[in-house]
Amino acid sequence: MQLADRVEKVPPYLFVEISRKIAAKKAQGIKVISFGIGDPDLATPSSVIDELRNTSLDTPNHRYPETDGLPEFRQAVADWYKKRFKVTLHPDNEILPLIGAKEGIGHASLCFINPGDIALVPDPGYPVYSVGTWFAGGECHWMNLKESEDWLPNLSDIPSNVAKKAKVMWLNYPNNPTGAIVTKEYFKEVIDFAKSYDIAVMHDACYTEVAYDNYKPISFLEVEGAKDVGLEFHSLSKSYNMTGWRIGMAAGNQEMIDALMVIKSNLDSGIPNAVQYMGIEALKATDKEIEARNQIYQSRRDRVVSTLNDIGLKAKAPLASLYVWVKVPGGYSSAEFAELLLEERNVVVTAGNGYGPSGEGYIRLSLTISEEDLEEGIDRLKGWKIPKK
Numbered sequence: 449m450q451l452a453d454r455v456e457k458v459p460p461y462l463f464v465e466i467s468r469k470i471a472a473k474k475a476q477g478i479k480v481i482s483f484g485i486g487d488p489d490l491a492t493p494s495s496v497i498d499e500l501r502n503t504s505l506d507t508p509n510h511r512y513p514e515t516d517g518l519p520e521f522r523q524a525v526a527d528w529y530k531k532r533f534k535v536t537l538h539p540d541n542e543i544l545p546l547i548g549a550k551e552g553i554g555h556a557s558l559c560f561i562n563p564g565d566i567a568l569v570p571d572p573g574y575p576v577y578s579v580g581t582w583f584a585g586g587e588c589h590w591m592n593l594k595e596s597e598d599w600l601p602n603l604s605d606i607p608s609n610v611a612k613k614a615k616v617m618w619l620n621y622p623n624n625p626t627g628a629i630v631t632k633e634y635f636k637e638v639i640d641f642a643k644s645y646d647i648a649v650m651h652d653a654c655y656t657e658v659a660y661d662n663y664k665p666i667s668f669l670e671v672e673g674a675k676d677v678g679l680e681f682h683s684l685s686k687s688y689n690m691t692g693w694r695i696g697m698a699a700g701n702q703e704m705i706d707a708l709m710v711i712k713s714n715l716d717s718g719i720p721n722a723v724q725y726m727g728i729e730a731l732k733a734t735d736k737e738i739e740a741r742n743q744i745y746q747s748r749r750d751r752v753v754s755t756l757n758d759i760g761l762k763a764k765a766p767l768a769s770l771y772v773w774v775k776v777p778g779g780y781s782s783a784e785f786a787e788l789l790l791e792e793r794n795v796v797v798t799a800g801n802g803y804g805p806s807g808e809g810y811i812r813l814s815l816t817i818s819e820e821d822l823e824e825g826i827d828r829l830k831g832w833k834i835p836k837k
């Protein structure tokens with residue numbers, strides 16, 4: 449058997465080494481506390497589960513769904529965009545339901561990238577932007593994110609010969625893994641840049657509903673001209689604790705939505721109807737409900753940040769996302785420090801370089817951990833004298 453390069457050459461799973469060490473600890477009977485994975489521990493709202501219970505009994509919902517989803521779900525997405533961002537979208541040609549944002553992000557590269565084409569990809573970043581590019585035969589030009597530039601790509605660092613060849617730019621705010629946020633002014637610059645080089649902008653907006661301290665994240669589509677150049681990806685996973693149900697959406701430029709529909713209608717058959725009815729119900733959540741959920745994460749964020757500062761790290765509280773992103777002490781690499789935490793405190797964090805070389809020197813702690821484990825993790829960190837390297 450000869451496997452294709454795209455299978456053979458995909459970078460190894462980020463967490464192989466650390467997973468091996470966790471397994472070794474478990475074999476010794478040691479419980480490890482993990483701040484590693486970004487998957488909400490909280491339950492899907494019960495009204496959303498009720499919707500699944502009811503609609504799963506209807507025989508028409510047992511059949512193939514349409515790739516472009518239920519008109520009622522697309523309408524619910526349009527209503528949500530209107531209410532949440534004051535953005536008007538046509539439910540029939542500016543919105544496409546997805547089997548989770550990851551699916552749409554992965555497939556979007558097939559819409560824009562021919563073999564040898566360039567995608568502008570943030571480093572550090574969610575791995576699907578680069579892997580999707582490679583699967584389509586393209587190459588990544590890394591946009592290095594820096595703390596000194598608030599983790600926003602510096603557009604003037606992109607050489608003009610690269611920009612001229614680039615087909616697509618990936619962005620993600622609120623950001624995973626850095627927790628950074630974005631402004632309308634920055635998006636305006638991106639739109640001007642995209643227009644001058646004829647580049648499609650793909651904005652991953654998975655975390656717009658996970659925010660703290662009264663901060664309200666913005667949508668790319670709020671900015672004038674955005675619909676001319678790009679798409680925005682959303683997910684109900686982080687917004688409504690629905691990672692297990694697999695539902696999200698793409699919204700924006702009509703031609704790009706059509707192109708994604710061409711790819712998807714040939715590869716998948718859409719989201720189960722009952723799950724789309726769950727999505728319609730989820731999108732009705734009130735500000736108060738979202739705020740109550742965010743209070744839980746905010747309290748976790750504050751406890752994690754203050755503990756990290758107590759042990760001598762310089763952690764800042766993010767205004768959005770599910771992650772605390774913090775510099776490791778001098779002399780350590782990300783991986784060395786993550787290993788040390790596991791060795792000495794039986795606590796798992798993610799090494800920042802797993803999200804790209806510019807993540808070197810940082811670790812990520814996820815707030816999607818049960819209260820009990822969070823408290824146990826904090827106890828384990830408290831009083832730790834970090835060995836000098």
Ligand SMILES: *Cc1c(COP(=O)(O)O)cnc(C)c1O
Pocket residue numbers: 486547548549550551574620624652654682683684685686691695696
């Ligand atoms: C979790 C996550 C996704 C995946 O969302 P799904 O809808 O569950 O597929 C996409 N982008 C980022 C940045 C994420 O952190």
